[in-house]
Amino acid sequence: MRYVTVTFILLLCVASAAPGDAVDPEWVGGEPLRQGAFLFASPGLRDPNFFQTVVLLVTYGEGGASGLIINRPTRIPLPKALPDIEGIEKLSQPVYFGGPVNLDHMLALLRTDGSLPDAQKVLADIYFTANRKTLTDALQNRNPGNTIRVYAGYSGWGPGQLDREFTRGDWVILDGDPESVFAEDPSKIWSTFFESKDKIQIRFPKPASRQKWVRISAETETGIRPSSLWISPATGGFPTGSEASKANSVSFDRE
Secondary structure, three states: OOOEOOOEEEOOOOOOOOOOOOOOOOOOOOOOOOOOEEEEEOOOOOOOOOOOOEEEEEEEEOOEEEEEEOOOEEEEEHHHHOOOOOOOOOOOOEEEEOOOEEEEEEEEEEEOOOOOOOOEEEEOOEEEEOOHHHHHHHHHHOOHHHHEEEEEEEEEEOOOHHHHHHHHOOEEEEEOOHHHHOOOOHHHHHHHHHHOOOEEEEEOOOOHHHOOOEEEEOOOOOOOOOOEEEEOOOOOOOOOHHHHHHOOEEEEEOO
């Protein structure tokens, strides 16, 4: 059996821990869900809208969350999806499926060194916009292959919904990476992370039952850049109750 090497960095105890337990103050109150994070659908998530998807969180807060699926290119080229925009007739880049909400809306991620009008910074040099003029100007004046991704629809969650899904084990969270968003073939990101090896094994030095989530180093040797990775104990079928005291690892089995 082969394994992807994943090196442990930090185990964070939550409020359910016994009084007096040591908690590294650097990480008290830290949260894995945040703008600019990647959500990798867990192998067991069968919702067809999110099966084997990677979502970039564009917004996250008390009012809910929204994001764009970055690894589902469609067969629809930009000129066909945006026939009213002049000067893009020769572009061959596809529109991406951003999520099941408002599929008739075209949204975009733009990569730029400076700020853009009517665009929101999401991660490093990546900006999100739903403004048609900003999108039109970018398509007419940039190299779309390297700096623009256009998405039909988006993914949305109500207040607390994404938190519950993460706690349930539906998502694995990584720090967002601009190079992955604008990868030549982003459709391979999910499979590269989960399937390039037979199994990803993560080891823990303490019982899993006391953890809300943990943070580890995702140096997976699979082509994904080294990053922080966050998982819920529910991910991968953590044992519970008396069996939890025996647990020291979680594995994502190849489907």
